[in-house]
Amino acid sequence: MGRQDGKENFGKVELLRKSRELHTKRQALISQAKILKSEYKTLLEEFQPRIDNLQSIANNLAPEFKRLYKESQEVYSEGDGASAKILSIQGHAVQDKCEAVNAETNAMRAQLKNILNQIGNFHKKAEDLETQSGNYREEAEALRPTPVRGFNASKIINNEEIEEFLDEFPQKIFKEIESIRFSDNVSGNSFEMRLGISHKDRRTNKSVITMFRDLFREEKSKEKMIEEFKMTIAHEVGHTVFEKFMDDKSRWKWGEVYQASMLNKRFITAQAEYGRADDFCECFAMFKVKPKKLEKFDEARYDFIKKVYSTLEKTGEKNNEKD
Numbered sequence: 001m002g003r004q005d006g007k008e009n010f011g012k013v014e015l016l017r018k019s020r021e022l023h024t025k026r027q028a029l030i031s032q033a034k035i036l037k038s039e040y041k042t043l044l045e046e047f048q049p050r051i052d053n054l055q056s057i058a059n060n061l062a063p064e065f066k067r068l069y070k071e072s073q074e075v076y077s078e079g080d081g082a083s084a085k086i087l088s089i090q091g092h093a094v095q096d097k098c099e100a101v102n103a104e105t106n107a108m109r110a111q112l113k114n115i116l117n118q119i120g121n122f123h124k125k126a127e128d129l130e131t132q133s134g135n136y137r138e139e140a141e142a143l144r145p146t147p148v149r150g151f152n153a154s155k156i157i158n159n160e161e162i163e164e165f166l167d168e169f170p171q172k173i174f175k176e177i178e179s180i181r182f183s184d185n186v187s188g189n190s191f192e193m194r195l196g197i198s199h200k201d202r203r204t205n206k207s208v209i210t211m212f213r214d215l216f217r218e219e220k221s222k223e224k225m226i227e228e229f230k231m232t233i234a235h236e237v238g239h240t241v242f243e244k245f246m247d248d249k250s251r252w253k254w255g256e257v258y259q260a261s262m263l264n265k266r267f268i269t270a271q272a273e274y275g276r277a278d279d280f281c282e283c284f285a286m287f288k289v290k291p292k293k294l295e296k297f298d299e300a301r302y303d304f305i306k307k308v309y310s311t312l313e314k315t316g317e318k319n320n321e322k323d
Ligand SMILES: [Zn+2]
Pocket: 235, 239, 277, 278, 281
């Protein structure tokens, strides 16, 4: 059984949540089935001797009935109609008793069978739920295969909160991002204390984003640190956008914007000055985290990024941003 609501647009976190919900429901059904199974066992232990006993009564009644029937036939053929009638009445009484015994047996058997059917239904439903749960999980993985790891150790933001943040991006970007992880370390480069870096995985040619411990976390509020984390992740995601989803022409266009700002050294952040890519990434991050600030800072940059962004949001397979 597949999903009925394929048109709805869930993020990965929501899809995984649904998958877990269905899995939990499945577990509940399995436990209910287990309870029924033990009820069945108890009932069977109670019923089985009774059924056996009734069966042996029925087995004894059958020849008794046969005998009475036969005798009745015999005396009738001998002309003794009165005796035949008595024997026939006795025979019917035995037959009635036999039917009552069978009815009692059948009632107990039906009760047992009914429980077995319920158990079967629970198992079938549980199986369907597990399939649906698996479908949601597969859909989630297809939407964004990028693993997110280690953030629970950051004590700032956990893996699920990162996933929720990633859900807000156009998902096709993550086809080019190998993994995003938190390393409870300080950035390797002692000259710039960076919260995050991205490098290429040589095998897949995709970006690997690594986030680091914030050395100054004692001095900052939690909100501030979360914001910085998000800014940094969005910045690193921006590198992938700049390299993989923009063509030479748009990169060159951004370079012109960057060069113009070099004249007066006016940039959205200090890091934006490092180069045209970092300028783009800082603006991309600002667009994601504080769009109003970017819009206020430079409408041209804001519009540029907005355009790149909306191209990425289109579901088509074409990756390059066209002018
Ligand atoms: Zn950068």
